[in-house]
Amino acid sequence: MSSVSVVYKSLATRHSPLATPVSLFTRKSLADLRQESERSLLLRSLGPLHLTALGIGSIIGTGIFVFTGVAASTAAGPALVLSMIISAVGCAFAGLCYAEFAAMVPVAGSAYTYAYATVGEIFAWIIGWDLILEYALSASTVAVGWSGYFVSFCRDLGLTIPPALTAPRGALVTLANGSTVHGIFNLPAALVVVLVSALLVIGIRQSAGTNTVLVLIKSLVLVFFVALAASYVRRENLTPFIPPNEGHFGAFGWSGVLRGAGIMFFAYIGFDAVSTAAQEAKNPQRDMPIGILGSLAICTVIYIAVATVLLGIVSYKQLNVADPLAVGIDATGLRWFSPVIKISAIFGLFSTMLVQMLAQTRIFYSMSRDGLLPPLFGAIHQRFRTPYLSTIITGTIISVAAGLLPIDLLGQLVSIGTLLAFVLVCIGVILLRRTGPELERPFRTPWVPLVPILGAVICLAQMVGLPIQTWIRLLIWLTVGLVIYFAYSRRKAYGVRFARLTTETES
Ligand code: ALA
Numbered sequence: 001m002s003s004v005s006v007v008y009k010s011l012a013t014r015h016s017p018l019a020t021p022v023s024l025f026t027r028k029s030l031a032d033l034r035q036e037s038e039r040s041l042l043l044r045s046l047g048p049l050h051l052t053a054l055g056i057g058s059i060i061g062t063g064i065f066v067f068t069g070v071a072a073s074t075a076a077g078p079a080l081v082l083s084m085i086i087s088a089v090g091c092a093f094a095g096l097c098y099a100e101f102a103a104m105v106p107v108a109g110s111a112y113t114y115a116y117a118t119v120g121e122i123f124a125w126i127i128g129w130d131l132i133l134e135y136a137l138s139a140s141t142v143a144v145g146w147s148g149y150f151v152s153f154c155r156d157l158g159l160t161i162p163p164a165l166t167a168p169r170g171a172l173v174t175l176a177n178g179s180t181v182h183g184i185f186n187l188p189a190a191l192v193v194v195l196v197s198a199l200l201v202i203g204i205r206q207s208a209g210t211n212t213v214l215v216l217i218k219s220l221v222l223v224f225f226v227a228l229a230a231s232y233v234r235r236e237n238l239t240p241f242i243p244p245n246e247g248h249f250g251a252f253g254w255s256g257v258l259r260g261a262g263i264m265f266f267a268y269i270g271f272d273a274v275s276t277a278a279q280e281a282k283n284p285q286r287d288m289p290i291g292i293l294g295s296l297a298i299c300t301v302i303y304i305a306v307a308t309v310l311l312g313i314v315s316y317k318q319l320n321v322a323d324p325l326a327v328g329i330d331a332t333g334l335r336w337f338s339p340v341i342k343i344s345a346i347f348g349l350f351s352t353m354l355v356q357m358l359a360q361t362r363i364f365y366s367m368s369r370d371g372l373l374p375p376l377f378g379a380i381h382q383r384f385r386t387p388y389l390s391t392i393i394t395g396t397i398i399s400v401a402a403g404l405l406p407i408d409l410l411g412q413l414v415s416i417g418t419l420l421a422f423v424l425v426c427i428g429v430i431l432l433r434r435t436g437p438e439l440e441r442p443f444r445t446p447w448v449p450l451v452p453i454l455g456a457v458i459c460l461a462q463m464v465g466l467p468i469q470t471w472i473r474l475l476i477w478l479t480v481g482l483v484i485y486f487a488y489s490r491r492k493a494y495g496v497r498f499a500r501l502t503t504e505t506e507s
Contacts, residue, residue: 028116028370046280048287048294053212054355055274055295060218061352062145063267064303065345067411069324072307072316075250076260077243080316081307083260084267088300090462091268093455094422095296096445097429099289102275103443106284110276111425112363116370118428118435125489127424128367129481133417133474135276135360136398138269139193139353141410143402144168146349147189148322153342161188168406190403196353197395200361203384211351218348219302221341225325226305232332233312243316250465262465265415267303270352271296272422276359285442357398361390372489412470413477419459420474426452426459 046054072080101114112128151166163173167183174180199210245253274291281287310324314331321327323345326338365387368377381388401410429445429452445451463471 027118027120028113046277046287047282048290050212051274051277051281051287051291052294052298053215054277054358055271055291056219056298057211057215057351058270058273058355058359059268059295059299059352060215060222060302061267061270061349062142062407062411063264063269064222064306065325065349066145066148066322066407067263067266068307068310069319069321069327070408071260071263072311072324073318073320075252075256075263077240077252077256077316078238078311079242079257080260080264080311081304082242082257084264084303084307086257086261086458087265087268087462088296088303090261090265090422090455090458091271091296092293092300093451094426094459095271095292097426097452097455098272098275099292099443100429100441100445101425101432102288102292103285104439104441106279106281106288110272110359110363111421111428113366114425114428118432121372121490121493122485123424124370125367125372125485126478126481127421128363128372129484130417130421130478131363132360133414133477134269134421135273135356135363136394137401137410137417138266138414139196139356139360139398140189140401140405141266141407141414142349142352142356143189143193143398144186144405144407144410145322146192146346146353147186147402148407149342149345149349150188150192152323152326153339153346156339156342168404171406185403187403190399192350193353193357193395193399193402196350196357197391197399199354200357200391200395201381201384201386201388203386211354214347214351214354218344218351219298221344221348222302222306224337225329225341226302226309228334228337229309229313229329229332233309235312237312237315250467255465258461258465260465262415262419262462263411265419265462266411268296268299269414269418270355271299273355273359276362279362289443357391357394360394360398361387364390364394371493372485374492409473412466413473416463416466416470416474417477419463422459423456423463426456 068080071083072078076083098111102110105113105117110131112124112131115127116124147166151161154161163175163181164184165187167173168186169182169184171183172180173183242254242257243252245251245255249255250259271292274295275288281291306325310319310328314328318327318331323342325345326341329335329337329341364373364377367373368375368390377387377390377393379387379389430449432439433448
């Protein structure tokens with residue numbers, strides 16, 4: 001074999017005689033999943049601190065650095081703080097559900113794997129397909145947010161990137177002299193994804209170390225933002241707290257608060273990325289809940305503080321910009337801090353992409369191992385021990401999407417897709433408590449079914465807050481996924497049968 005080993009090809013060959021479709025609702029047993037975990041070729045190098053950092057790395061990103069301004073100025077006004085609390089509560093409930101699964105099924109693949117264990121293959125596929133929106137597409141979204149701060153910082157340094165190469169095709173870019181040009185391709189966004197992909201191919205140990213440093217930088221800058229700007233908060237900026245509705249759903253008033261929650265939900269996405277690294281955790285049963293809930297709690301506190309201060313130092317009407325935190329700090333007169341925010345956003349959003357893409361390749365790894373995706377998505381590099389082919393393919397697609405698509409379209413699609421996954425995970429906890437009450441649960445979601453029901457309801461409410469076009473895009477995406485499932489994945493799936501075969505062979 002060459003310097004790389006295509007691990008699952010051999011499994012596929014072994015399975016061809018068994019390739020007869022089984023029920024759409026075939027489930028994997030937890031024992032099978034644990035066996036898979038033990039057979040994993042991924043390196044177990046992550047402890048609780050690394051995992052929490054992984055979560056924070058994935059959570060803090062374009063949401064707080066970019067969408068805060070858009071959501072406040074177009075949907076919620078100062079009441080964006082309420083939107084963020086609604087989102088945080090929904091995420092906390094969903095996070096408790098994720099933690100139960102992640103400790104019980106410590107296998108790479110996150111909600112995809114949980115669905116395979118609880119409701120069966122077709123739902124697992126739907127969730128796995130839906131999670132592409134959460135991870136791959138959110139990496140594209142963050143890349144576009146990164147590009148905004150990068151271009152702005154380069155401008156401050158006197159470096160001009162041709163404007164048509166900083167925006168997606170057809171988007172209008174206004175120049176300093178007031179004239180406009182049409183965007184062609186967001187080149188910085190596309191290139192940064194290539195860089196992240198290269199790091200991920202080299203390996204998780206280096207990537208996790210890099211991530212921890214970047215996470216520290218972006219968290220501290222947000223904390224300094226709050227500390228420096230808090231004394232400049234003015235009551236008039238926060239009044240009226242809920243601006244009156246402008247006549248249609250989502251434009252201020254209470255519906256605006258809900259839309260704000262739907263948009264800002266993006267800012268919380270990422271804590272579940274911890275669960276996708278389960279096979280790389282040294283002690284997943286203990287550390288998965290710590291990583292998931294710890295990172296969510298830390299980010300929630302930081303976010304609420306940042307939003308309160310931001311909306312108190314500047315009128316929400318001025319915040320429909322690509323760099324709202326920098327605009328806010330400029331309004332206080334502390335202009336020296338503005339470049340610090342931009343640099344931290346540049347490094348910070350980089351770490352967000354790192355974790356999201358890592359998570360996406362690990363989900364593909366699981367789906368490939370189960371036969372739902374081609375074996376090349378499970379190919380592990382012999383030296384780096386990373387799913388290198390998957391990373392290269394995924395990185396290319398994410399890069400092209402970042403270059404071509406606008407940030408609001410990407411962000412809302414990511415939010416709705418992830419909210420759907422959260423709803424399904426919440427329901428999954430209730431189902432599995434009924435169908436497998438005896439199973440060992442190192443972490444138990446408290447007050448079941450109340451917590452999962454509240455989690456599902458709050459996530460659904462945020463989905464309702466999002467525009468109808470976003471719903472239509474989600475439905476199209478899911479339909480495409482089902483076509484692929486019935487045309488390819490269903491016939492090729494061998495995860496469950498493989499587990500059975502192994503058991504038979506071993507006994
Ligand atoms: N929560 C991540 C962000 O805000 C996706 O960029």
